[in-house]
Amino acid sequence: MDALLQEFGNETQHASVVLARAHALSLAPVEGRRGDLVWQVCHGDADRAPQVDLRWGLHRFTFYAPENASTRDMVRAFERRLGDKNEPMAFSAIADHVSRLTPTQHTGLFHDLAMAAEEARAAHADAQRLQEHGPWQAWLTGASRAGHEAALLACIGMGASVRMPDVNGNTPLHHAARFGHAHLVSPLVDAGADVSALNGQGWAPLHLASLHKHARVCLQLMAHGANPEQPGWRGRTPTRMHQRQNGYEQAQAL
Structure with missing residues (x-):
């Protein structure tokens, strides 16, 4: 709502324009950072789980978040992706960086990612309702x-x-x-x-x-x-x- 108010201000808009923009904003990636690690979590189509895009400097690591992921679930999804035998060792820099985090930092990172995945999932559901029920x-x-x-x-x-x-x-x-x-x-x-x-x-x-x-x-x-x-x-x-x-x-x- 804040983004819509900032974008449109006091300018009168047709309801369809406002709701279509709200739909687009609902599909925008959820962004965040902890220290020098930054991320985007976006929800694709209805058949796919939210995708986590974790970055450290020029290095990038992507994996899918489990449904209703807890902090521990997110850690396991991250580790499963590390163990993917079809991938080269391109992720080793981020993996090494994450492994050097303190226990508190490690827990905080994956808690933030779990919350972002849930936010992306809820926003995607809102976007679907807007599209399905608007006249x-x-x-x-x-x-x-x-x-x-x-x-x-x-x-x-x-x-x-x-x-x-x-x-x-x-x-x-x-x-x-x-x-x-x-x-x-x-x-x-x-x-x-x-x-x-x-x-x-x-x-x-x-x-x-x-x-x-x-x-x-x-x-x-x-x-x-x-x-x-x-x-x-x-x-x-x-x-x-x-x-x-x-x-x-x-x-x-x-």
């Missing part, structure tokens, strides 16, 4: 309608699908096109949005951009491969809809 898909739709690029990118980063339609068949790209948010077209397409997808009424994003006279959105969509002659509902194309809108406006002016 990322709904927020993505809202960001597409509002033109909020930071929120849109946060939701995509957390796994929201740019191809999933809402109850009316509109994808996030449909919403961005409908409301004239040209700056959202590229990030949505880069994330896999389909420029030719038809909604429940039979319109592609380019149909909606043409209907609502969003010229910059039309140009962006066509730059990404949207077809101005794509037939939609009753065979209408974006070109025809654009011409019809212009003709209607001219008639109104007369």
Whole structure:
């Protein structure tokens, strides 16, 4: 929380941006040091235990922490790694340095490592809950309608699908096109949005951009491969809809 407050300050942010950043911070390595020994403990995917990266000067030693590791468990994991016959003696410098610690220093080091591993495991669990239970898909739709690029990118980063339609068949790209948010077209397409997808009424994003006279959105969509002659509902194309809108406006002016 302190890191988030320092990063964002008093600047108002969408909830998706804040939670996505909290997720990233939860996955950051847990760092610490004792004397001239420094370490990072990071948690990989769900099937792997936290990895301890212990350093002394230019020397590095890595091993995996057991689940719910006590201080003694961490010592045993360290010693098992030392006994790995597939590894050369690259770890001997750190091993010799650790062996020269006093009993109090030795216990303190592995106690700190056990606590760091538990902190990394708990933070990883928090990150998983954030990703699984946040309303990322709904927020993505809202960001597409509002033109909020930071929120849109946060939701995509957390796994929201740019191809999933809402109850009316509109994808996030449909919403961005409908409301004239040209700056959202590229990030949505880069994330896999389909420029030719038809909604429940039979319109592609380019149909909606043409209907609502969003010229910059039309140009962006066509730059990404949207077809101005794509037939939609009753065979209408974006070109025809654009011409019809212009003709209607001219008639109104007369």
